[in-house]
Amino acid sequence: MKVDQLEGVTFGSVVTDVSLESLSASEWNELYELWIDRALLIFPQAHLTAEGQDDFAQRFGTLEFSRAPISNIGKDGKVHYENSDEVVKSLRGNEGWHHDSTYMPLQAKGAVFSAEIIPSSGAATGWADMRAAYEDLDDEARAHVSTLRAYHSLYYSQGRSGYLPDKKNDDGTYGLYGYHNMEVSLRPLVKVHPVTGKPNLIIGRHAHDIVGMEKDHSQKFLDELNDWACQPPRTYHHDWEVGDAVVWDNRRLQHRGTPFDMTEPRRMWHTRIAGDPSSELAINHQIDAIPSDNVERHPTGTWAC
Numbered sequence: 001m002k003v004d005q006l007e008g009v010t011f012g013s014v015v016t017d018v019s020l021e022s023l024s025a026s027e028w029n030e031l032y033e034l035w036i037d038r039a040l041l042i043f044p045q046a047h048l049t050a051e052g053q054d055d056f057a058q059r060f061g062t063l064e065f066s067r068a069p070i071s072n073i074g075k076d077g078k079v080h081y082e083n084s085d086e087v088v089k090s091l092r093g094n095e096g097w098h099h100d101s102t103y104m105p106l107q108a109k110g111a112v113f114s115a116e117i118i119p120s121s122g123a124a125t126g127w128a129d130m131r132a133a134y135e136d137l138d139d140e141a142r143a144h145v146s147t148l149r150a151y152h153s154l155y156y157s158q159g160r161s162g163y164l165p166d167k168k169n170d171d172g173t174y175g176l177y178g179y180h181n182m183e184v185s186l187r188p189l190v191k192v193h194p195v196t197g198k199p200n201l202i203i204g205r206h207a208h209d210i211v212g213m214e215k216d217h218s219q220k221f222l223d224e225l226n227d228w229a230c231q232p233p234r235t236y237h238h239d240w241e242v243g244d245a246v247v248w249d250n251r252r253l254q255h256r257g258t259p260f261d262m263t264e265p266r267r268m269w270h271t272r273i274a275g276d277p278s279s280e281l282a283i284n285h286q287i288d289a290i291p292s293d294n295v296e297r298h299p300t301g302t303w304a305c
């Protein structure tokens with residue numbers, strides 16, 4: 001196994017000369033330690049099979065959901081590109097920095113993500129290191145953010161971007177993944193990573209309405225913090241090649257999609273690893289209160305991030 005650290009970035013490693021579908025025990029141990037340390041592992045030309053991707057993801061923990069497409073190719077097989085299209089709206093929302101599933105009762109632990117069909121240009125995926133961001137704040141700011149809590153909601157993030165789905169159910173809900181009608185998840189702005197014990201920011205596009213802060217002030221505060229946090233040397237963008245795969249630590253990193261010409265087809269595969277209730281549960285949720293049927297496939301064929 002060959003490991004090269006990303007240069008000029010606070011996180012991330014490129015791993016080659018390893019077969020993710022036939023790891024030895026020692027290779028797995030080395031990979032896991034590296035993942036905890038570097039938070040993003042990139043495997044060029046891994047060419048994971050469908051089963052192999054989920055099996056690899058399951059080494060990190062139970063799955064929030066198994067391998068699913070993040071794609072502008074709809075269930076109908078057609079390429080979706082109109083801005084008003086439901087598939088496109090979901091994808092465009094992903095272009096804002098975020099941690100996956102902070103709007104759910106249980107924030108995701110991480111994800112395995114791979115490229116099957118890529119457009120001729122654009123469509124890089126970016127990650128941003130929220131541990132480095134926390135550490136780079138001055139003492140006063142670190143102390144301040146450590147006292148704050150914010151709500152996380154997909155209704156909020158998609159609504160603010162103008163990407164809410166058009167069709168509602170009769171009861172006003174959408175019945176889509178992440179658009180649940182449970183209490184909106186409340187999370188501290190600073191999370192202590194359950195393995196490293198090191199604190200990092202949990203912010204991004206789903207975060208809103210800091211408790212005890214006036215609405216406009218909260219929005220401005222979160223926007224400025226996020227804009228500052230997601231800057232070099234704390235960011236890295238990966239230009240995909242067909243067959244590349246990555247795994248990231250969603251407890252520490254934010255990520256985002258970037259634009260591409262949506263008249264061209266793109267199909268990525270995403271396997272989401274569930275957070276641990278002892279460390280990823282929202283303040284105001286209890287694990288036994290989460291209905292097991294709240295995980296529904298997105299009818300457009302793509303997924304909320």
Ligand SMILES: [Fe+2]
Pocket residue numbers: 094098099100255304305
């Ligand atoms: Fe995402």
